[in-house]
Amino acid sequence: MPLCLSLDKLKCQKKRAELKLKAAEAFKRSEYMMAAEMYTVAMELGPSSDDYATLLANRSLCLLRLENGTMALKDATLCRMMRPNWPKACYRQGAAFMRLKDYEKACEAFADGLKLDPKAVDIENALREATAMKT
Template sequence: MALHKSFVSCVKLLVQGGTNVNGDNHLAKAAEKGLTEAIKCLVEAGANPNVIDRFGRLPIELAAEYGTREDVEILFPFTSPISTVANWTVDGIIKHVEMEIKQLEDGSFVKKKMSDLKQQGDEAFKKQDYQNASVLYTQALKMDNFDAKLLSNRSLCLLRMGEGRRASEDAAECTKLRPKWAKAHYRKGV
């Protein structure tokens, strides 16, 4: 794919040729690679900056971690505010991502935070607030993207929200992580 090779001119040609700019989350991939010109091109072509990658990160978060301030500035006006970012500004997003990275290095903090997020997600699920439950499970998955239970829970939320493709992706990832876990296969087959 053109994004992986940093061929912005190829990206422009693909966009002009009618390529689906939201397919395979090209914007997240460009943000993760720090491809500023590709980000500009995709945003101008209508790519949705509010689509998370498989680890629950938005393109703007990836830009803050891997890209440049300019990448964050490009995505900022098009990205919906993230509930966990207290200061919804370019600087606030960058500081939030930096803080998340530091917190992930503290094992005891991660365990406590994951447990809290999972519990809050479970409570939201019981209230049939699948959108909020999905967001909370996604936040927990940012800390440990190999937690099959969280993937399974988010898969069910996505399914109940009518997002079958994403639910199936989570279920497939879950079966890769725990191939002998019956619940993972159940989610995949639902």
């Protein structure tokens, strides 16, 4: 049950924003587990929030830094389902596939991201790296 059912909407939004900020600060300090936990709590405040996909993408990155490719892929895949036209979601999914050494699927995810944003240098570089690992 989402925590927001017991809080009013404004308090819930404020709490989510506070958690996102604290999670970002923890991430900057390389405290990836703490950041992931804060993103999780923020998501528990309500799955219908507009920024839920962003929270998933951010937690996916934390999980990648913790070398947990399987969980990072779950978050990235859900993120892509929620926002299929978001290049960052494709990038996160590709990065998770790279962690899992599934270079073929990584190439597909990065290629999808590049179709959405042809000028994304980071996605282009990631695709180049995945392609090189594939061969």
